[in-house]
Amino acid sequence: MNSVNPARDSAVTCSHHTEYAAAAGMPNLHEHLRTCAAALLHALGQGSVVPNTYSTAWQARLRIPGSADLLFPAAQQWLLDHQLPTGAWGSTIPLPHDRIVSTLAAVVALASNRQQATAPAPAQRAIEHGCDHLHSLADAWHNSDDETIAFEMTVPLLLRQAQELSLPLPYAAFQDLAMVREQKLRLIPRNTLMQEPTTLLVALETLTDQAVNFTQLSPYCQDNGAMGNSPSSTGAYWVATGSEKSRSYMEDVASLHPDGGFPEIYPASIFEWAWPLHYLGRADLLPSQPTPAFAYLRSMLRDDGTAAYDPHVDLPDSDDTAMTLALLVQYGLLPRTCLKALLSFESSEAFTTYHYERNPSVSANARVLWALRLWPQRFGQQIKKAEKFLLHHRQESAYWRDKWHVSPYYATDVVVQSLGGTSRFPLTGTANWIVETQHDDGSWGLAGGNPEESSYAVLTMEELSRHGRSFPAHTWERAAAYLAMHINDTEFAGLWIGKGLYTPVNVVKSAVLAGYTLALNKIHGDSLCRNSPTPAKPKPEMR
Template structure:
């Protein structure tokens, strides 16, 4: 098990400002109904629902999405391997298709034309990228086919010679799309059901689907999937669900998924653990979250919400959190074994998944290593397997710099933080299986720090508080472990390197300190998390930022105290 560290909050010099921030944070986490940013993707699909007169059921949503997306057409520079560029492409594609449904009198021609031009501009740049959103292998082909169908005969909007540009993207998804459709079944819910809006209607049985609409009117926490069912069967409960879901966002659009309270609760707890908040602080202030997670237990694990299929990632983090906090729970590592692929030596997040998530595998490894119910032999096997997976899937920016991309989070800093945290806190248990990937990941993290002291992945956003938080958590754990050990063979080089890391932490903390008043501002955290499109889970993002703020503040204050002690003893 990981060595428990002292409470970040308890050991900090007390200040009224810090106490106020902590109280504000706890109140927001426990009492606020806001969950995440609105998604143009989800909102446009709900806005495409027609009323009895074939007019928009939600005209105000359609108008709102036009205003938001038009900013992308004017200002965004399309970049390769940029999740932000993929976001703009997908949301434009979906919005154009929604407008085409209500373009009888060609009233939306100007907006549709600009959107199609933007789409055509994007495809040659992004078509060979490795970035994929959740369900994109189903959603993007379905939306491109719909665009071609809806513009048939409108060569003024989409000329025939430009159709091959659109179709050039379809081949990227052909294999995985076929695999998902071949394995699709109405007999058992799966992750493919989450992309219901992109499935051919001839595969769907509305009578079966109706049984999966819960009493609140939602289907698998997906507004777009629920909208697809409403078009087949206009259940009035669904309209109530849309209204409730809109209230979970700040600007009353539709969120990428709702509810997601289990995922949200699990990741908040995880952020606080990684930031070294004490067990007592977490269990006392966030007992309602722990109770909610425990209440959603099933023999198959847990998903992101009550009616969502269980998955390895949410279940792993739940198992880890209860073990780490020493809280009795029904969650055990036995549940996780259903997702382990023995011949590939990795964990799937969902059944029928073809590409592994690096962060989900790190979380599964943490759960096994933290458990008292796993043998040393099994821990050694998994430690070797997951390290090998990470070593083989690292992206080498240089011989000494590596990072990982992940399907659930667009920022590689998030995955790098998880890898470094895990290796630092558990490597002493496995002296026979060493690795250097955390050293190389730290080197890469340093390259992402900007003049402001903040860290960034996407130039479109610039340095963000959330990405700075991931970097700081990784750096603090790394320096605290290695400060009295030799990382490099040369002692002088080692001392200089550790000092370089300390300076980086100080600059990163200064960036958060300057933006301290914005930590609790939900609009100050741009969308980095990945689902069908990018989104910001307000409470999770803020938990990481606030946690990193106090973690690095405590680290720097302890460093200062140590310097004072050393000078006095000298």
């Protein structure tokens, strides 16, 4: 794995199809598209979540026991190399929560390591530039919807550490957030934390100032040495316990990124296998027979039929469970009875992503709905519940937003697919919104448009068109022309919401390839790739 995309070197890459109309007439276009899909399938399992600032900054602060030497000195250089021209750190998409938490984490790490800096002057300039930028963001987070995970827990802690380092920051602007953190800390069920796995295991670095006995969490340290497969959380656990297994995990992750960066999460096998299979399948880009990846997904299910984002992680979630089960049922590899596992996430008004979740996720509920529709006679009550939840969260009668991804195009695509084209839910507003928000260059999305969000817009249009909606020809044509220029991209803006924004490259590449293929299909009126395995009839139910 490299720090950009392992698929880049693992298989033949695709040619740009800038002149998409001419390319569509080429006899070998079918092979070009399948070569792209084959490269992605070949790369699955290697890991493609690229490093982000938040995770790298926490690792940059770790020291070798009994020494002032840094455990990962290359992480400090990574931070210097990835500061943005504005002085901020974070995704190239300028969203306040991500910029604040990423920049804070970076300046605290660099300031903590002043004595170990190999280039003190550049490090000091980076700190000063970052602090200046944080002043410009002091009030921006109040009106932003794209809150990163554990923001209210992490930022007050980092600000306290920054104050101890005498960094000139707008502390008063975040006083309300400090109060929220104190209130939340009082609500944390300490007994539960010690008695069963919770999502706090993925964010232990946010509790390093609390009276938490980390050694009591050792039963939840995974076989690979990680805590929730989060390098930053594992680092906090290692500092408190000295676990050699956890240090080995972090060193293994570091070896995957020679430039010194650390990803938000590693590994995330089920997520990084299931989502690409889903997108490639929607564009008929899978081989004619189910690939070994489907068998691999089946093998990663837990004994109770649920799934987590990775089999090492003992935190099952409804999103990964629904995606995995739906894929396996669709292709005849599991009977529909397996879908009953999703009922463990059912609450009074919706489906939770994780147990103890306060605010249910739009995309997770949509994914559950999509899966349950494979057996509507059995899950009629649950289907109505999920539909009601989703319709309640529709914005401006047009689109949806979600807490796991910053783009409304991502959430809207998942919801539109889950609703299944039923006439009970007119989606005229959604169709109009898609057409009206396309940029002049054929793209959709933040910062003037980007390939990932554009792909979700095309996927949504294709889903709506399958159920009778029509779209102007030039909308498809401009989309195809734009995506053709990005079919070989290996770097994408961070749009997925973790503790910082992050990018699962192979997931994004599969969506871009699917979007481009579907746009060409609509333009030329025929499927370019028809060899994908046909979803099988459901297996007979087990009595």
